[in-house]
Amino acid sequence: NVLLGCHRSYRSRPTHGIGKFKYLLPKEVPKKRKEKVQMKEIDAGTEYHYGDVNIQMTSYDLCLVEHFAQYVHRLCNRLSIRVNESYAMPTKTNEVLFMEEKGSKMQLDAVLTTHQRVVQIRGLSSTFAPILLEIIQSSQPEGVHLLMKQHTEADFKSRLKSRPELEELLAEMS
């Protein structure tokens, strides 16, 4: 008989879902795959608001620049400005040598480390931009250099490691 031989469970029947058990097992966390570092799309912005803008803060003092970056991030959160990313640029180390007055040898004065933090925002409206700039400037601490500019691919590339072998091969091929 065709009807008795069919074993499809209908949603109206009480036997619907009989045999299912996976919903009872604990949820498996999917394996964490290493996220590939890819450049996110850069927003150019329209005539009435700016696209991706980088607020770069540079200083010799690590704690100061770190706290200022946190302050700027919190300010943007409070003013409901979308913050894309908030990251640190690689640290630069400089050796400062000075010439002694009596001698002709260069003497090591200090080893200075320059730290830079970047807060990337999107969708800053053209009327609010000068206000934000004013607020950030008024709370800028001593020794912290502020730079605000549009985000470009070159900025992203400067965060990545250089690949001399790849560049060499590309030069040889072309």
Place this chain on the structure above:
Amino acid sequence: LCYISPCSSWLPQRVPLRESHWQSSLLELRTSLPVRAQPKKKKKVDVKKEQAQKERMKKKLKKLEKAAPELIPIEDFITPLKYSESNRVRSLPALSPEESERRVLLLKKWCLFKQKQDEAEKKAIKGLVESQQEALKELRLESEELYEAAIRRDEGLFPFERDGPSYTPPLPGYDPPEGKCIDITKVYTQ
């Protein structure tokens, strides 16, 4: 009798002459007439080798391109090992109740000060936005064109640079010693 030369063009041509009677052939040293058989073989082997080399390079390029680019590690976030290896622990003296009382009261005063500062900032932002909106409203009533031009974004605003304020003004007539800066940042390659 006029001598009519058989050749049409009697141009002075350089005839190869033998340097000495020991030179048996008219060709220069280390040269020979092109021989037909050998060069073809050489060309084939060369082309094959070149092709094999190119393929190897392409394979290498593909392998390198497959590897994702890595971010340069930030030295600020890596604690140097010497700070985690040693077992020395700082032992602080116990605080007297007056001292702890003083500290708590100072913390409260600081919290109040920061709150006042934050409120003043919020008030300032609000005032700025309100006055800006009022000005734009008045401008709109004046002329629509100017309002549209004011709403548009300012291309000359970015890039914007500003140095932080300094504690003291620069000393007049200060003569700094000569020196130089050397960049010793570690270069990371992939």
